[in-house]
Amino acid sequence: MTFDFYKYQATGNDFIMVDNRKGEFSFSNEQISLLCNRKFGIGADGLILIQPHDHLDFEMVYYNPDGSQSLCGNGSRCAVNYAHFLGLIDKKTTFEAYDGEHTAEILPNKWVKLKMKDVQNVRLMEDGMFLDTGSPHLVKFVVNLKNYKVYDEGKTIRNGGLFKASGVNVNFVEVLPDNEIFVRTYERGVEDETLSCGTGVTAAAIAASQKGLESPVRVQTLGGNLEIEFRNFQNDSYSQVNLIGPAEQVFNGTFHLPE
Numbered sequence: 001m002t003f004d005f006y007k008y009q010a011t012g013n014d015f016i017m018v019d020n021r022k023g024e025f026s027f028s029n030e031q032i033s034l035l036c037n038r039k040f041g042i043g044a045d046g047l048i049l050i051q052p053h054d055h056l057d058f059e060m061v062y063y064n065p066d067g068s069q070s071l072c073g074n075g076s077r078c079a080v081n082y083a084h085f086l087g088l089i090d091k092k093t094t095f096e097a098y099d100g101e102h103t104a105e106i107l108p109n110k111w112v113k114l115k116m117k118d119v120q121n122v123r124l125m126e127d128g129m130f131l132d133t134g135s136p137h138l139v140k141f142v143v144n145l146k147n148y149k150v151y152d153e154g155k156t157i158r159n160g161g162l163f164k165a166s167g168v169n170v171n172f173v174e175v176l177p178d179n180e181i182f183v184r185t186y187e188r189g190v191e192d193e194t195l196s197c198g199t200g201v202t203a204a205a206i207a208a209s210q211k212g213l214e215s216p217v218r219v220q221t222l223g224g225n226l227e228i229e230f231r232n233f234q235n236d237s238y239s240q241v242n243l244i245g246p247a248e249q250v251f252n253g254t255f256h257l258p259e
Contacts (some may be wrong), residue, residue, distance in 0.1 A: 011245055018049050021052050042255055056096050062098060062100075071134025073199040076198070077114050081247045099117055102116070111244055133199040133202040135169055138163070141173050141206050144174070148172055150185075181220070183201075205219060205230070
């Protein structure tokens with residue numbers, strides 16, 4: 001199978017983008033793993049297919065490198081920019097993702113503002129706070145995050161205890177001055193630390209609000225900066241949640257995938 005692709009990144013979280021509006025392409029878990037492999041494939045944190053939808057602008061189908069599916073916040077912002085590049089949308093859009101319908105807007109500074117689902121039932125657990133922002137996340141507050149063993153600790157939590165069966169994304173968060181946080185994330189499906197995780201920083205910002213931070217929360221990641229907006233309408237429920245940040249095209253090419 002030979003196909004054209006585009007590579008996008010959003011604060012260092014990178015994705016292979018494929019225009020599948022004609023329904024030509026279908027990939028097995030093994031093929032997805034190969035495509036995302038940084039030695040033998042194109043290399044990415046995930047694969048995204050843009051497909052037609054019967055009443056929305058498009059459908060975004062996202063795959064982790066192991067072939068599993070979930071919502072990807074950074075990937076969604078890349079999908080919006082890719083859909084704009086394809087001429088599917090102008091500056092505003094409504095599209096389908098793994099967890100349902102989303103709206104988004106390309107801002108004047110070219111950042112993408114993505115509306116996330118309402119977040120409910122933030123749970124305090126032994127290891128931190130658990131919440132679902134389209135993907136399940138555990139948020140753990142730490143100090144000296146720059147030197148923290150994110151891979152080792154994240155892998156242990158992701159594969160152990162209550163999360164052993166289904167796994168969880170693990171976010172380590174350091175609260176900074178001036179309503180800002182620094183976040184590093186171990187992502188399930190990727191099974192490694194990524195430079196940024198959109199649903200993860202959203203979870204981290206909402207968890208940080210329970211420590212007194214207010215919307216909008218500014219977020220530092222290893223891959224760049226983002227902002228999270230939200231409205232807290234109950235102690236553990238949040239609405240009008242927006243993930244805001246850059247999403248850029250890096251390069252394009254043609255790849256031959258062995259049958």
